[in-house]
Amino acid sequence: MTNPLLDDRDVAFTLYGVLGAESLLGLPHFEEHSRETFDAFVSVAARFAREAVFPATRALDEDPPRLVDGRVLVSPRLHTLWPKLREMGVIAAARPFEVGGQQLPLAISTAASLYLMAANPALFGFPGLTAGAAHLIEEFGSEALKALYLEPMHEGRFTGTMALTEPHAGSSLADVSTRARPAGDHYLISGSKIFISGGDQDLSENIVHMVLARIEGAPSGIRGVSLFLVPRLRFGVSGLEPNDVGVSGLIHKIGWKALPSVVLSLGEGGDCRGWLVGAPHQGISCMFQMMNEARIMVGANGVATASVAYHESLGYARERPQGRLATSKDPQLPQVPIIEHADVRRMLLRQKAIVEGGMSLLLQTALYADRASHAATEGERQHAQVLLDLLTPVTKSFPAEKGFESTVLALQIHGGYGYTSEYLPEIFFREQKLNSIHEGTTGIQGLDLLGRKVVAHNGAAMRAFAEEIARTCERAAAAGVAASWIGALTGAAVEVSELTKELAQRGRSGDVEGMLCHSADYLELFSTTVIAWQWLLQAAAAREAMASGSSERDFLEGKLAAAQYWLRTELPRVPALVTLCRENEDSYLTMRPSWF
Amino acid sequence: MTNPLLDDRDVAFTLYGVLGAESLLGLPHFEEHSRETFDAFVSVAARFAREAVFPATRALDEDPPRLVDGRVLVSPRLHTLWPKLREMGVIAAARPFEVGGQQLPLAISTAASLYLMAANPALFGFPGLTAGAAHLIEEFGSEALKALYLEPMHEGRFTGTMALTEPHAGSSLADVSTRARPAGDHYLISGSKIFISGGDQDLSENIVHMVLARIEGAPSGIRGVSLFLVPRLRFGVSGLEPNDVGVSGLIHKIGWKALPSVVLSLGEGGDCRGWLVGAPHQGISCMFQMMNEARIMVGANGVATASVAYHESLGYARERPQGRLATSKDPQLPQVPIIEHADVRRMLLRQKAIVEGGMSLLLQTALYADRASHAATEGERQHAQVLLDLLTPVTKSFPAEKGFESTVLALQIHGGYGYTSEYLPEIFFREQKLNSIHEGTTGIQGLDLLGRKVVAHNGAAMRAFAEEIARTCERAAAAGVAASWIGALTGAAVEVSELTKELAQRGRSGDVEGMLCHSADYLELFSTTVIAWQWLLQAAAAREAMASGSSERDFLEGKLAAAQYWLRTELPRVPALVTLCRENEDSYLTMRPSWF
Secondary structure, eight states: OOOOSSOHHHHHIIIIIITOGGGGGGSGGGTTOOHHHHHHHHHHHHHHIIIIIGGGHHHHHHSOOEEETTEEEOOHHHHHHHHHHHHTTOTTTTSOGGGTOOOOOHHHHHHHHHHHHHHOHHHHHHHHHHHHHHHHHHHHSOHHHHHHHHHHHHHTSEEEEEEOOBTTBSSOGGGOOOEEEEETTEEEEEEEEEEEETSSOSSSSEEEEEEEEEETTOOSSGGGOEEEEEESEEEETTEEEEOSEEEEEEEOBSSOTTSOEEEEEEOTTSOOEEEEESSTTOHHHHHHHHHHHHHHHHHHHHHHHHHHHHHHHHHHHHHOBOOOOTTOOOTTSOOOBGGGSHHHHHHHHHHHHHHHHHHHHHHHHHHHHHHHHHOSSHHHHHHHHHHHHHHHHHHHHHHHHHHHHHHHHHHHHTHHHHTBTTSSHHHHHHHHHGGGTTTSOHHHHHHHIIIIITTGGGGHHHHHHHHHHHHHHHHHHHHTOOHHHHHHHHHHHHHHHHHHHHHHHHHHTTOHHHHHTTHHHHHHHHHHHHHHHHHHHHHHHHHHHHHTTOSOHHHHHHHHHHHHHIIIIIGGGHHHHHHHHHHTOOHHHHOOGGGO | OOOOSSOHHHHHIIIIIITOGGGGGGSGGGTTOOHHHHHHHHHHHHHHIIIIIGGGHHHHHHSOOEEETTEEEOOHHHHHHHHHHHHTTOTTTTSOGGGTOOOOOHHHHHHHHHHHHHHOHHHHHHHHHHHHHHHHHHHHSOHHHHHHHHHHHHHTSEEEEEEOOBTTBSSOGGGOOOEEEEETTEEEEEEEEEEEETSSOSSSSEEEEEEEEEETTOOSSGGGOEEEEEESEEEETTEEEEOSEEEEEEEOBSSOTTSOEEEEEEOTTSOOEEEEESSTTOHHHHHHHHHHHHHHHHHHHHHHHHHHHHHHHHHHHHHOBOOOOTTOOOTTSOOOBGGGSHHHHHHHHHHHHHHHHHHHHHHHHHHHHHHHHHOSSHHHHHHHHHHHHHHHHHHHHHHHHHHHHHHHHHHHHTHHHHTBTTSSHHHHHHHHHGGGTTTSOHHHHHHHIIIIITTGGGGHHHHHHHHHHHHHHHHHHHHTOOHHHHHHHHHHHHHHHHHHHHHHHHHHTTOHHHHHTTHHHHHHHHHHHHHHHHHHHHHHHHHHHHHTTOSOHHHHHHHHHHHHHIIIIIGGGHHHHHHHHHHTOOHHHHOOGGGO
16 A cells, blocks of 8 residues: 555645634635645645655665765755755745745645655755744844845755754753854854754755854843854855855764754854844844744654554555454454454554644644734734644644654554564654654643743633633534533543643742643643544534535544544543642652662 | 663662562572572673673664575674673573573572663573573473483573564464474474574574474464474584575564574475474464563563663763753853753653563562472462463563653653764664564553453452552551552552453453453553552562661662652553443444544
8 A cells, every 4th residue: 555644635624624724715815825726735745745755765764964075965865856845835835925935824834744744854854944944034134134045045045954052052042152253244153053954965055054142242041142144155245155164063863864963163264154133132032933833843743754654554454464353263264454453443543543633733733823923803813823822832742742652553553564674664763753852852842831831921822722622612512523522621621721720820829840840741631632622623523524415424434433532532641640730749859869 | 970771779679678589598499599699690690781791782783683695694792792691601590400500580580681681682682582492392392302402502502592473473373384294203394484583693503493383284273383393403413414494584673683583484495304392283382481481581671671771861861961940040050960850850750660660570570480480389389370470461561661661761861862873772762662562562462461361260360469469558558658659559459450350241241342442451550550569569668678777768769759650640540541441432443444
């Protein structure tokens, strides 16, 4: 069976049937679009992903970048794929016409990206990072910088990077120590950056690094960090010339191998020029725009890799004969395909619930982003922004964490074959692990969710979320979804809401440690509830489609089974987690380093 | 910090303080031993593992076996390590003096093995498989076979394998199709075997394959499978001569790389001789002795790999500075080691609870095996055997599944560095994944536990287990362990016991599907309770040691914290799982293949 990467039926069902993405067409910003232009964009990406990218999976994994004479050289296959990817216009798909974009909703460009990421996350790293960097310049850069850089970046002639991390400053960006010394219209940059994805390669004419650095005399900590555009080659009188950006090392990642991870040395020769983007000392808040987009992209990667792995194991389970049913063990009978075994179906249904539930949340979040930017009224935009902010840590971490578990199940279903490099799951298994680490570890997402997001705006985000859930429950009831499912979600949502108020109060009373100690459990129970919300939405849409006589009966039955799975096997895990947070079980809070 | 592989304090504390392994010295079989001979054996293994094996980790991973002219050649490093390992006498450590063994308890030889497995699971595969094969010959082989093979196997001049799996028959051994045709004192074997660990190599003089095959005219299914000894070289008039055992392929595993996984072709030239071991058609029940030992060895590997990974991340967390505490964010202050962050301590304590709880169960199981063979009375031996049988699927699968999760946490603690091959966790991550697959997948263990073990002997195993728990609770109460911890275990044990009766009744009433549908959840809830039992035992022993004025105060406080963690954060997950099994939530039972 050919791996479809994603189920086309599911992408369309979720975008339109579940989430009503067509309603975006009523907004002025998207008025030149139609369902047809949306679908055309997605299907071009899907075809390219399936026919050109996915077949190169093993080859790209086995031919990582090499550092030769101070430059990073990438696989010849990337040189073949990259120009075609550029031509599709994926980099600027969601940017406005006026800067050369296609002015598509983020929800649509994300759906298209999912296919490309599923086919190869490393390849998609190049356009993804370039889009993020260009968006930063578009938003915060001077007119001069925009004029020089936006067009070549949107066309993919230049690529972009995020150059945040330093050897001693990863999660703690307050400790960035790269320096910037004023020198006329620019600054002289010096320092070292590590783990810079796409930090060097021989694919594009130029590389534009978005660099966090500290202007001389700046305050210490996060409030003294500024953002700079530091190109590998700068514009000189006779064209592009070197900008003293050196490659001092290549990191050997265990997955995403086609995307080089580079150690950069900036200004070793004293002549590395950077141009300020945004106001001085506001680098972190500018960068957070890119980081939030990157977090949603990480969530998309988590969904995409879990999806390709799911479909690989689904195909295998349909074809691999092994054993017989507990109810008919006669050895004279032929063996059955392993999908006939209940425990294999459990692993498949769990994957389906994670993959499709995660995708539903991802596209929901992308739609909030679209409405936050383009909804008709300021009130609607703010409402969507609040929900976008709230859901971003979940959209980032759920597909990373549960998507990893899901990917591991795909390997497990392959049995001994799954443990070999003759089959693909071991690649997905390595690719997926990155998603819980980059762009803020899962631990950081938990702290962000509980420490900032749910308590933001004096609880407005949680109230908006409760309204969304209430609306979903109404829709589900109208569609004829089982009352017990609706009640399960309502009950969990109330528990989460009450717990959140208690924890917020604990924080306000000065017990920050007690508020945040179980942030990992909070993230898990919150995410489980969020995904249950999406599955109730999916169930409602499935019932609606059935009622309207859809011919996709099997597909819709599968949706209801997956919804049942999540609502009845996962959601009941929430109360024990709520108790942990509430009682603040203190084993690791009190555990001293010397006790280990 | 040097990685200790295992914490010596913990090994001694668990063996003697928690499990009372010294009581074995009162049994006639072990009367020539002493605490000193036990400790000497373990410490020699620990030193060799730390000083010689562990430093070769990366090299062994990067130099996998090669197939050259029909033979498998292993890394030169293995040629250096293997003779030293043989000299330590690990192969026959637990076998009687009369067959050249050291007559050590399995609990002691397992403790020693843990260090070697932690240092390199692939290397330990050679003695582990040889010991299992030799034990089969010792138990079921003819005197002639024993005379020829036992001594060279125990000395490691010959190595052994388990040759069960065929391309179409992995989990389903009923479908083994390798044939055996009677030919005088031997049989002529023909067929193909796959995934044969150590199936060929250039380390030992000879390789002894324990092969499942079907005698001509045997009944179909599991009751027609016999066990054969099939050597690579057979004894001929002028010494060892070829036995028509060919290597038709090498499988490229993603971990355990130093241990070749081989495709064998038996009898392509029509002259592959096999000697029957045990009675005809009794191959599966003979092989189950080896398989049960192998399952315990897999559990040991799970513990060992999780342990080395835990210690790697503990060392890293003590040394890696990053960020500041939520309560003192002043950027002028130096960064703190990440172990100071509560969420990092959560990941470390979770690992500790899994590693040390898993090791406690493993050594407990090994002690039952020792008592099943050597206890003073038949009643005591039977009692121990019943508990050994009951716990084997848990001892196999818990360290594999939760040990994998634990190993992933070790990688996560390393952040971006953990995702690179410059650091070790990615190796442990790949090594660990095998343990949920080989020697019966986790799914198979769940079916074995619920479908066979807990219902065996009309509930006698569960009654014996309940008695063990009651005894532990008494000990914990006497030691002054918190009543709430004891109550938590008691409550869970009652729930598990009642659920088991209900499910058994469901099976007896003919609803086998309904009984087994949630076998994965049952395995998880049962395992969680079993590990809680071990942690209550550990807590009791820690309190006893504190009361007797132990100087290891920090270590004992850490034990209590880990016990609290398991009893208060993991055990409360049991009720929701019990409900799933009881209500038999039916999403994947009813899910049809066409609905995916």
